[in-house]
Amino acid sequence: MRVILICCLLLPFTVQADVIPDFVKDMAGAPISRSNPQAEPQEWLLAHVDVETTGLTPGYHEIIDVGVIITDLNGEELDRLFLRIMPAHPDRAEAGAVAVNGFSIDRWTTRGYVSEAAAIDHWLDFHDRVVGSKSVLFVAYNAWFDISFVDHLFRKQGLTWRRLFHYFILDLPSMAWSHGLKGLAGGQLAIELELETETDNPLEHTGITGAEFNVRLYRALLAHALRQSKDNITDKGSESESAADQ
Numbered sequence: 001m002r003v004i005l006i007c008c009l010l011l012p013f014t015v016q017a018d019v020i021p022d023f024v025k026d027m028a029g030a031p032i033s034r035s036n037p038q039a040e041p042q043e044w045l046l047a048h049v050d051v052e053t054t055g056l057t058p059g060y061h062e063i064i065d066v067g068v069i070i071t072d073l074n075g076e077e078l079d080r081l082f083l084r085i086m087p088a089h090p091d092r093a094e095a096g097a098v099a100v101n102g103f104s105i106d107r108w109t110t111r112g113y114v115s116e117a118a119a120i121d122h123w124l125d126f127h128d129r130v131v132g133s134k135s136v137l138f139v140a141y142n143a144w145f146d147i148s149f150v151d152h153l154f155r156k157q158g159l160t161w162r163r164l165f166h167y168f169i170l171d172l173p174s175m176a177w178s179h180g181l182k183g184l185a186g187g188q189l190a191i192e193l194e195l196e197t198e199t200d201n202p203l204e205h206t207g208i209t210g211a212e213f214n215v216r217l218y219r220a221l222l223a224h225a226l227r228q229s230k231d232n233i234t235d236k237g238s239e240s241e242s243a244a245d246q
Contacts, residue, residue: 035135041073045131047165048139048218050210051146052101054093058148061094062087062116064103066150067207068123070130075219079130082208083122084113088156102202120157127164136165141186141214143171172214175221179228186213193220 037044048069055061068081087093090105097103114122127136138161140146147161147169154161176182176189183189190197190213198213199205 037073037135037137043134044073045078045134045136046071046073046075046139046170046218047127047136048211048214049146049150050140050207050214051149052103052205052207052210053097053149054087054090054103055097056094056145058145059152061092061097061149062089063119063149063153064093064101064108065207066119066123067209067211068126069208069211069215070136071215071218075215075222077215079126080208080211081123081126082206083119084108084111084206085116085119086113088116098202100200100202101205116153117157120154120159124163131164138165138169139172139214139218140169141172141210141217143169143174172217172221176217179221179224181224186217189217193217193224195220 035043048071050067051063052065053061053063063085064087065082065084070078070080072078086105086108090103093103138147138150150161154163173184173189181189181192183192187197189195195213195216198209
């Protein structure tokens with residue numbers, strides 16, 4: 001009886017190679033880092049990514065442009081990429097999204113665009129040229145949103161975003177929250193950190209303006225964390241002097 005039960009439990013996990021989706025097979029080619037950014041920061045880079053979409057639902061709505069800025073761990077820019085993409089289903093664009101990013105078939109045709117397949121090719125070529133053999137962390141504002149849309153874009157071409165990025169991703173509002181800055185909106189954090197806000201003009205608002213804001217915010221958070229650390233050291237020093245005086 002036990003043997004039969006064990007066999008039954010194992011059966012769901014027996015998968016034939018020919019039914020594994022291509023994007024899962026491609027995971028075998030995903031970069032595997034044997035270092036970590038704490039110990040070997042020179043071996044790591046950041047990809048600050050921002051996508052504009054036809055709506056809020058990954059898998060139904062689609063990316064219409066993407067901005068990528070590669071930096072070192074201090075936020076120093078190495079290179080950037082901007083791609084305007086014609087979605088496969090432009091008719092699904094929601095009014096709320098269009099009000100933010102200005103998407104229209106006519107406007108994209110006038111400004112120039114690439115197909116989804118060509119966008120992946122351009123992105124891979126850019127990444128390989130700039131990154132080389134280093135490990136890269138995906139960084140975004142509300143990162144689940146951006147990585148979800150990027151995931152679907154890659155899957156549609158039978159690929160995985162893990163071809164480019166490490167398994168872990170970084171979320172900027174979460175980083176801010178850990179330092180006592182609990183505002184969720186980018187504009188609110190910009191005010192708290194005395195940053196220039198991203199444009200809200202739909203004809204100028206793109207993935208690259210979003211990526212630029214993300215880089216500014218990342219640098220500001222590093223500076224904020226450094227100030228907090230110095231303040232903590234000063235406070236502890238004052239407490240020690242006060243205790244000694246007593």
